[in-house]
Amino acid sequence: MENGFDLDARLAADTLALGDWxxxxxxxxxxxxxxxxxxxPRRAGAVEIHRLTPADQVLLTRETSAAARVLERLFQxxxxxxxxxxxxxSQLHMHVVARRRDDPAWPGPVWGRGLSTPYGGDExxxxxDRIRTALREEITAIQEIR
Amino acid sequence: MENGFDLDARLAADTLALGDWxxxxxxxxxxxxxxxxxxxPRRAGAVEIHRLTPADQVLLTRETSAAARVLERLFQxxxxxxxxxxxxxSQLHMHVVARRRDDPAWPGPVWGRGLSTPYGGDExxxxxDRIRTALREEITAIQEIR
Numbered sequence: 479m480e481n482g483f484d485l486d487a488r489l490a491a492d493t494l495a496l497g498d499w500x501x502x503x504x505x506x507x508x509x510x511x512x513x514x515x516x517x518x519p520r521r522a523g524a525v526e527i528h529r530l531t532p533a534d535q536v537l538l539t540r541e542t543s544a545a546a547r548v549l550e551r552l553f554q555x556x557x558x559x560x561x562x563x564x565x566x567x568s569q570l571h572m573h574v575v576a577r578r579r580d581d582p583a584w585p586g587p588v589w590g591r592g593l594s595t596p597y598g599g600d601e602x603x604x605x606x607d608r609i610r611t612a613l614r615e616e617i618t619a620i621q622e623i624r
Numbered sequence: 625m626e627n628g629f630d631l632d633a634r635l636a637a638d639t640l641a642l643g644d645w646x647x648x649x650x651x652x653x654x655x656x657x658x659x660x661x662x663x664x665p666r667r668a669g670a671v672e673i674h675r676l677t678p679a680d681q682v683l684l685t686r687e688t689s690a691a692a693r694v695l696e697r698l699f700q701x702x703x704x705x706x707x708x709x710x711x712x713x714s715q716l717h718m719h720v721v722a723r724r725r726d727d728p729a730w731p732g733p734v735w736g737r738g739l740s741t742p743y744g745g746d747e748x749x750x751x752x753d754r755i756r757t758a759l760r761e762e763i764t765a766i767q768e769i770r
Contacts, residue, residue, distance in 0.1 A: 526704055528689035528696075539685045543674035550674075557714075558672055561707035565723060565731035568703070577711060585711035586736030 482522030513576040628668030659722040690762040
């Protein structure tokens with residue numbers, strides 16, 4: 479099923495890969511302004527959610543919700559923002575972003591603003607470890623409702 | 625199930641109601657710059673997708689895809705954008721927007737730009753009729769995969 483899947487070079491450059499869920503590769507944006515995960519279904523050529531198979535659409539929904547729960551647990555955000563735009567990078571990818579009333583883009587969207595600050599020192603590695611642990615716990619929950 | 629559901633006043637003011645699907649009220653944004661539907665699950669107090677029941681999450685996924693297909697059929701967009709933000713209006717609502725490379729926000733998001741132009745004359749009524757017809761056809765397709 480993963481034949482031909484290849485992560486877009488721009489997504490790869492902007493993120494750190496955290497692992498693979500049943501459908502999606504889970505990425506962490508290299509942007510300390512917003513806790514921000516990206517799910518990329520490992521389906522070659524996928525661009526639009528509504529062209530995934532119905533089963534894959536359900537998987538993506540479950541994984542998006544699992545990513546939201548991970549962010550809520552770790553960051554206690556005021557709101558989760560999810561979005562699939564793809565106007566710049568066409569490879570299908572779902573953004574899941576933890577938003578706070580005091581973040582620099584609030585209440586606007588995080589997309590299209592150019593607001594980005596890299597993680598410093600070992601901050602990214604430490605955070606990635608914390609998220610990976612939470613991802614593993616959530617994947618168990620996903621598989622239980624399958 | 626619809627006990628206590630009441631459409632947010634700002635969503636009501638910004639849109640024209642096109643009808644109700646099994647889960648969601650379907651709204652058309654009063655903005656001729658972008659063909660733009662909004663799905664509002666008729667669940668009182670709903671704010672986050674991941675807190676809907678798993679069954680409602682699947683319904684919302686199907687309805688979002690059906691809305692995307694309607695927009696594709698009627699407008700032949702270059703890309704569909706979907707998003708659930710809720711930073712301004714907390715009532716859960718899913719945006720489904722038909723984007724074109726020559727639209728005024730491309731490749732940025734439609735949200736947070738303040739780009740809005742009202743439909744003129746009977747343009748809104750004519751468009752709403754066209755979309756309603758397509759929505760009725762899509763709802764049949766949704767119900768068949770139930």
